[in-house]
Amino acid sequence: MTRHALAALGGVTLSIAVLGAQTRFTYSTGQNVSPAYEGWMPNADGSFTMYFGYMNTNWLEEFDIPAGPDNDIEPGGPDRGQPTHFYPRRNPFLFTINVPKDFGNRELTWTITTHGKTERAYASLKTDYQIDNQVISTEIGGDFGSLRDELRTNIPPELRVEGEKKRTVKAGEALTLIVFAGDPDNLPARRDGKPQPRHANGESAMDHAASSANSQDYVPPASPKNAPNPGGSGNPAGPAGSTRTANPANPASPAGPASPANLANLIYRPPSSIVPASGPGLRFSWMVYRGRAAAVTFTPDQMKTWIDTRAYANSPWSPPYTIPLPPPDGKWATQVTFAEPGTYVLRGVASDGSVFTYDNVTVNVTR
Numbered sequence: 001m002t003r004h005a006l007a008a009l010g011g012v013t014l015s016i017a018v019l020g021a022q023t024r025f026t027y028s029t030g031q032n033v034s035p036a037y038e039g040w041m042p043n044a045d046g047s048f049t050m051y052f053g054y055m056n057t058n059w060l061e062e063f064d065i066p067a068g069p070d071n072d073i074e075p076g077g078p079d080r081g082q083p084t085h086f087y088p089r090r091n092p093f094l095f096t097i098n099v100p101k102d103f104g105n106r107e108l109t110w111t112i113t114t115h116g117k118t119e120r121a122y123a124s125l126k127t128d129y130q131i132d133n134q135v136i137s138t139e140i141g142g143d144f145g146s147l148r149d150e151l152r153t154n155i156p157p158e159l160r161v162e163g164e165k166k167r168t169v170k171a172g173e174a175l176t177l178i179v180f181a182g183d184p185d186n187l188p189a190r191r192d193g194k195p196q197p198r199h200a201n202g203e204s205a206m207d208h209a210a211s212s213a214n215s216q217d218y219v220p221p222a223s224p225k226n227a228p229n230p231g232g233s234g235n236p237a238g239p240a241g242s243t244r245t246a247n248p249a250n251p252a253s254p255a256g257p258a259s260p261a262n263l264a265n266l267i268y269r270p271p272s273s274i275v276p277a278s279g280p281g282l283r284f285s286w287m288v289y290r291g292r293a294a295a296v297t298f299t300p301d302q303m304k305t306w307i308d309t310r311a312y313a314n315s316p317w318s319p320p321y322t323i324p325l326p327p328p329d330g331k332w333a334t335q336v337t338f339a340e341p342g343t344y345v346l347r348g349v350a351s352d353g354s355v356f357t358y359d360n361v362t363v364n365v366t367r
Contacts, residue, residue, distance in 0.1 A: 031057035033065075033086050035110040035121035038093050038139070039131035046101035050123045051131070052082065052110060053092035062087055063114055064292050070113040073097070082110065084290040090307040092140055093356065097123075133355050140307070141277040141317060142354030143188040155185040157282060157350040158200035159357040168364045174299075174335045177361060181284045181350040182330045188280035188354055190323070196282045197330030204328040276309045278316040280353040281323035284332045289360060291344030299335040305349050316353065323353070338365040 038051035056063070063086040065071040067079035080097055097108065108123040123129075134152040137143060143151065162178040169175045182197040190196060197204065285302040301314065303324075308315035316323060326332075338344065343364055350357045 026059060027057060028059050029061040030115065031061070032114040032117040032119060033057070033063060033112050034119040035112045036092065037110070037121040037123040037129070039129040039135065040123075040125055041131060043098070048099050048101070048103060048125055050097045050099060050108065051093050051136075052096070052121065052123070053090070053094045054083075054086060054112070055090050056086050056088050059088050062293060065112065065114070070111075072111045074109055074111075076108075080108075085288045085293050086114075087287070087293070087304075087306040088308070091305070092307070093136055095358075099125075137354035139275070140354070141275040143280045144277045144321075145275055146188070150187060151354055154187050154352070154354055155183075156355045156357045157352050158182045158184060159284075159348060159350040159359050160200040161348060161359050161361060165360065166362045166364070168366065169338065171338050171341050171365050171367055174337050175363065177286065177334045177336060177346070177348075179284060179332050179334075179348055179350075179359075180330045181282060181326070181332065181357075183282045183352045188352065190281040191279065194325060196326050197328070200330060202329050202331060204330075276307050276317045277321065278353050279321040279323045282326045282330075282350070282352055283316065283323055284326070284348065284350045286334055286336065287347050287349060289345040289347035291342055292340070295339040295342070296344065296346075297337045297339070299337075302334070316351075336363075338363070341365045341367050 033054055033056045036053045036055060038053055040048050040050045042048055064084060065086065066084050067077070067082065069078070071082065071084060072078035073080035073082055081095055083091075083094060099106075099108070103125060105124070110121045110123070112119055132152050133154045133156075134147070134149070137151045137154065138145070138147060158181060160180045162180070167175060180197075180200040180202055182199040182201070182203075184198055186196065186198065283303060285305050286298055287302070287305045288296050304313065304315040304318075306315075307317045309317050309319075311319045336346065343362065346361045346363060348359045348361070
């Protein structure tokens with residue numbers, strides 16, 4: 001074999017090796033779920049809040065794993081408020097556990113077993129794991145992956161669920177759920193500059209603007225906790241007692257994509273992270289936190305709370321990243337029906353595109 005032939009063969013072999021090293025497979029079913037420890041934040045009372053999520057490697061397969069040997073958090077478990085229904089793909093910062101100020105060097109361990117494979121996440125207070133609201137926003141691609149410092153003090157949305165937190169309904173009957181949500185600091189603001197509700201009191205964005213025209217900058221009420229507890233207290237996922245000057249909406253673009261203002265924004269925009277991107281703007285969705293999601297139907301269909309990056313997938317992370325305008329008064333009404341009896345935990349998720357606020361409703365479904 002000639003020298004040139006050997007060189008050509010070597011080049012082909014190298015190309016195949018590089019191609020193989022860069023090949024990544026995706027799966028619809030058959031893969032496992034890995035728990036994730038996202039990090040911790042300090043609380044004003046000296047305690048700490050630990051954040052957890054998970055990665056379901058499948059794009060379609062979902063799992064229902066009751067709290068127990070296959071879905072266990074220790075010590076203090078197996079049930080520490082973790083989900084028992086697992087949606088596809090990445091579900092970050094999904095629940096929290098508060099630990100005391102003397103937690104020290106101890107660890108929490110979350111163990112999940114699926115398809116015969118056991119995965120564990122180890123949660124500690126090591127300094128490398130300390131996070132803030134900007135880290136949360138960055139990890140989920142909030143504000144299109146922006147790294148601007150204002151997001152560190154971003155105030156999470158307000159969320160209020162009307163009615164009792166425990167409901168009873170018969171299988172096949174519709175249950176109406178009503179929530180109010182608002183974004184107190186309008187940060188990050190919608191890119192189209194349109195107003196959105198500021199508070200979860202039914203006040204419209206225009207009413208808020210009129211009533212606060214001559215008032216002082218908004219200061220949120222002090223909160224003893226910095227994140228929602230596993231049972232869903234409605235507390236925001238943000239620093240306790242954080243304050244921020246109200247952020248006015250961004251003005252609408254004066255022209256199309258090629259306008260000088262937009263070109264300047266592209267050239268001089270702040271650095272951003274290379275992650276799945278989510279557009280800014282107040283949104284709300286229900287998800288099934290515990291119970292068989294296949295037996296639950298929401299009307300209207302809910303925007304996904306898990307990171308689905310496929311185009312037109314009804315997901316904030318899905319191109320073209322269109323976030324619907326919220327109701328003017330911040331009121332979301334949803335009907336939910338259950339095909340089979342059981343106990344379900346529905347989690348309401350209000351987000352401004354960077355941080356979240358959660359609250360739960362437990363539904364006992366009878367025949």
